[in-house]
Amino acid sequence: MSEPAPAISVTGLKKTYGQVEAVKDVNFTVAPGEVFGFLGPNGAGKTTTIGMLCTLVAPTGGTALVAGRDVVRERDEVRRNIGLVFQDSTLDLYLSAEQNLRFHAELYGVPRPQVGPRIQQVMEMVALWDRKDSKVLTFSGGMKRRLEIARGLLHSPRVLFLDEPTVGLDPQTRAAIWGYIHKLRRAEDITIFMTTHYMDEAEYCDRIAIIDHGEIVVVDSPEALKASVGKDRVRISTEDSEAAIDALEKRFGLTAAVHEGEVMFSVPAGEEFVPRLFAELGLPIRSVSVSRPSLDDVFMSYTGVTIRDAEFEKSATKTWARTTGRR
Amino acid sequence: MLTDIAEPVAVRTPGIGVRHNARAVRVVLHREILRFLDDRPRMISMLVQPVLWLFVIGTGIGSLVETAVPGIDYRTFIYPGMISMTIIMTAMFSAGSIVWDREFGFLREMLVAPISRTAIVTGKCLGGAVVATAQGLIILALAGLVGVPYDPVLILTMVVEMFLAAFTVTAFGVLIAAGLKNIQSFFGVVQMAVMPMLFLSGAMFPLANLPGWLQVLTTVNPLTYAVDPMRQAVFSHLDLSPTASALLNPGVSWGDWKVPVPLEIGLVTAAGLVLLAMAVARFRRAR
Numbered sequence: 001m002s003e004p005a006p007a008i009s010v011t012g013l014k015k016t017y018g019q020v021e022a023v024k025d026v027n028f029t030v031a032p033g034e035v036f037g038f039l040g041p042n043g044a045g046k047t048t049t050i051g052m053l054c055t056l057v058a059p060t061g062g063t064a065l066v067a068g069r070d071v072v073r074e075r076d077e078v079r080r081n082i083g084l085v086f087q088d089s090t091l092d093l094y095l096s097a098e099q100n101l102r103f104h105a106e107l108y109g110v111p112r113p114q115v116g117p118r119i120q121q122v123m124e125m126v127a128l129w130d131r132k133d134s135k136v137l138t139f140s141g142g143m144k145r146r147l148e149i150a151r152g153l154l155h156s157p158r159v160l161f162l163d164e165p166t167v168g169l170d171p172q173t174r175a176a177i178w179g180y181i182h183k184l185r186r187a188e189d190i191t192i193f194m195t196t197h198y199m200d201e202a203e204y205c206d207r208i209a210i211i212d213h214g215e216i217v218v219v220d221s222p223e224a225l226k227a228s229v230g231k232d233r234v235r236i237s238t239e240d241s242e243a244a245i246d247a248l249e250k251r252f253g254l255t256a257a258v259h260e261g262e263v264m265f266s267v268p269a270g271e272e273f274v275p276r277l278f279a280e281l282g283l284p285i286r287s288v289s290v291s292r293p294s295l296d297d298v299f300m301s302y303t304g305v306t307i308r309d310a311e312f313e314k315s316a317t318k319t320w321a322r323t324t325g326r327r
Numbered sequence: 328m329l330t331d332i333a334e335p336v337a338v339r340t341p342g343i344g345v346r347h348n349a350r351a352v353r354v355v356l357h358r359e360i361l362r363f364l365d366d367r368p369r370m371i372s373m374l375v376q377p378v379l380w381l382f383v384i385g386t387g388i389g390s391l392v393e394t395a396v397p398g399i400d401y402r403t404f405i406y407p408g409m410i411s412m413t414i415i416m417t418a419m420f421s422a423g424s425i426v427w428d429r430e431f432g433f434l435r436e437m438l439v440a441p442i443s444r445t446a447i448v449t450g451k452c453l454g455g456a457v458v459a460t461a462q463g464l465i466i467l468a469l470a471g472l473v474g475v476p477y478d479p480v481l482i483l484t485m486v487v488e489m490f491l492a493a494f495t496v497t498a499f500g501v502l503i504a505a506g507l508k509n510i511q512s513f514f515g516v517v518q519m520a521v522m523p524m525l526f527l528s529g530a531m532f533p534l535a536n537l538p539g540w541l542q543v544l545t546t547v548n549p550l551t552y553a554v555d556p557m558r559q560a561v562f563s564h565l566d567l568s569p570t571a572s573a574l575l576n577p578g579v580s581w582g583d584w585k586v587p588v589p590l591e592i593g594l595v596t597a598a599g600l601v602l603l604a605m606a607v608a609r610f611r612r613a614r
Contacts, residue, residue, distance in 0.1 A: 056439060079441035090432040094362060106354035107440035109347040 005068055007032045007159050007191035008053065012062035015048050022048040024214045025062070030191060030207075032158075035181070037205030038195040039299070045214040046195040047087075050163050053193070054084055067158040080108065083152030083160040087167055089144050091136045097123065097147055098132040101154055108155035122150040125187075126180060142173030149180065153188065160184075162194040166201060178204055199295040208295070210302055217302045222295060229293040229301050232270030235262045236277070237287045247281050351446040352453065355437070359421060359454025363461075373417050373462055377409040381466075381473065398571050402473045407558040408530030410466050410485070411492065415525060415550070417462040418493045419517050421455030422500020426513045444610040448501055452603055455497025456490050463489040476564055484560045491592060492553035495599030502602055505609040528554045535577035546579065549598055552591040555579050559588050 008030040015023040023045040030036040040046050051057035053066055055075045064071045067081035091100050098119060105115045123129040126146035136144060145165065152160055165181075166174040178201070185192060194205070202208050202222060209219040218225065238244040244263045248254045256265035267273045270290035278285060363370065381402055389401030428434040437447050467485055470477055503520070507513050525531075527541075528550035537545065545551050555578060562576040579586045 054439065076441040079439065084439055086432070086435065088432050090436040092358070092362075092428075092433045092436075093431065094365060095358070099358075099361065103354055103358055104436070104440075106350050107437065107442055109350060109441075 004032050006030060006065075007034065007067060008036070008193060009065045010053075010062070011064075013049065013052060013059055013064055014061035015045075015052060015057060016060045021214050023052070026211075026214075026216050028209055028216060028219055030159075030193060032191050033185065033189070034206045035185060035192045035194070035204065037202045037208040038193065038211060039197065039199075039202050039208050039295075040195075040211035041197060044211045046197075046211055047163060048214075049211070050161055050193070050195055054082060054161055055079055080155070081158045083155070083157035085145070085148045085152045085160070085162045085165055087164045089148065091144060091148060091151075093137040094135060096133050096135055097128055097139070100136060100147065101151055104151050104154050110155055118154060118156075122153050123147075125153075125184070126150045142169050142176070145169060145173075145177060146180070149177070149184075153184070153190075156188070157190065159191045159193060162192065164195055164197070166196075166198065174201070199299065202295050210299060212303045225295065225298045226293045229297050231266035231268050231293065233264065233266055233291045233293070233297070234270050234273065234277075235259070235264045235289045235291075236285050237262050238283055238285055240283070244281070244283055247283055251280055251282070252277075347441075348443055348446040351440070351442040352450040355447055355450025356454040356457065359424075359451065359458060362424070363421075363458040369420065370462070373413060373420070374465060376416065377413045377466055378469075380412070381405065381409050381469070385473075398568055399565070399575060400474060403475060403565065404533070404575050405531065406470070406473045406475060407561045408528075408554060410463050410489065411528065411530045411550075411554040411557055412525060413466050414459045414463045414489050414493045415496050415521065415553075417459035418455045418496035419500045419521055421458050422451070422497045422504050423510060423513045423517070425451060425501055425504040426507050426510050430509060445607050448498075448603060448607045448610055451501055452494055452497045452599075452606075455500070456494035459493035459497070460486060460490045463493070474565075475561055478564050481560055481564045485557060488553075488556045488560065488592065491595050491599065492557075495549075495553065495595050495602060498599050498602035498606055502606040502609060505606055524548055524550045527551070529558065529579075530554050533575045533577060534579065535574055546581065549594075551579055552586075552594045552598075555586075556588045556591050556595075 006029040008028075010026055010028050013023060013026040014021070026045075026049060038046050038049065048057060052059045053064055053071060055071050055078050059072065066078045069077040069081065071078050092103070095103070101119045101123070102115065105119065110118060119132075120129060123132055126149060128143065128147055128150065131139070131143070136147065139147065149160075149162075149165070152162075162181075166177050169177065181192065182204070184190065196202055205222065207219060207221050208225060210217045210225075220228070236244065241258050241261075241263050245256045245258070248256045248263070248265060254265045254267065256263050258264070274288060274290065277288070385400075385402035385405050392401055425434065428437075438444075464486070467482065467489075475481075500517075503516050504513055507516070527545045527548040529545060530550075534542070534545050534551070534555075558576055559578065562572065567575075579591065
């Protein structure tokens, strides 16, 4: 049996702005039906890459096939087969929700008899059908985002691109949008390509690509990525942190450090280590906590910095990347 | 908050072709009309200005020049000019909405769709033309107040001329708007480019017996050729002495040759198409 054709296939993709290499030689494939996350700090090249895949940014080199079509040579074919939800709203605030979708249906050439039923369906999916006649102006941020997702799906795209779909939304709305995305992939035959810099959201993806400085550092499932980091993080609180650090060094050969008043160190299989710790440390322990590696740890282990530090470091180039990277 | 999803309605979009682009033109045009009908304050403000000119300035200046122009009200004279002014301002506003759309992100929705840029720009220009013509019709309805007869031929001629003028002005506006990022700079450019063109178009004063330099400027001003056919149409339905007619409705002359109305209309249409092509070219580069 042959593998199904990939939904997205990227080979040697490059984008240079003057001297700056925003994206350098990126390669990956996304299988049909997958939820693929593109993770990285702002300015890492996420938005430029998504821009190239959506035919909005012309690549400097390499090829990208989306839904089997070349993003440069078959631009309109690609566009017909993708749905887009951008970070910033692209709704007409002065039209009603339904009028916005009708406009979209006409632009994408949805066959006339299907326009009405399809609009009703996608609006019911995001629970906005009862607000169809309201102007978008009156919608909250979360409602607008839901409407944009409905609009992105209206023409039954094969691939849905979500560029930071939950940025700027409250946690409740974020959770609702994620719940919706999960339902969506069960209901429609669709591949989802999304960018995010929220570590917790990346966990919902089937696979994640970590991008930094315009290069893909690693591509794998969230579980595999976490397993590759290996160690659990243990925090203990004692009377005397200095003595605890010495004891850990002497008895277990572990390097520990004080972090926010607690002694912190990493061990493989942290839960099994805790009984030994109590038995052999020789110091009273007030509290202990063990945490599994998070994607933030993964990010740190692959890039050497936490995602927040990476953003801080890049904040100078961020504005530039925003204005030129996603025209 | 989330609803269970029913069996999806299968949507298969056809290939991109002329019919698809025609639908795109129509929906861009349709949106322009929806937005216009929805924006009452804009509709009213676009009407207040010419009405002020017509009945306040027109009456005031009219009492001053009463003796200079025998047998005609100054308001009747500026009436076709005010129709032009309404058309031009409304059309420029419509074109300006592209800058607005860019600022608020909606332009991107159009630019990422699988349609040609020509369809977007054409839809926009037709939208501006329809909206401006509708606005012009309201001023046209005031004809009786300034002694212009309600003649079906006159009305029909005016509608066609208004539409062509509006289309060309919108195309000009879209060409400007294509390169601008915010609405303030658009209105800056409009003030700078459109006001002088309006003043030099014969909308406010007749283009007869002018000093040489002013004569030259009015002849090279493209708007002159949009305004003059409307004045000719209105004046052909007035009962005027030949002297008054020559003074107030001199037409446009190149040297000693009086430019005929069909040529003027042809020039306006040609300008409209060239501007449209230029706007499309500019949009191809825009994102």
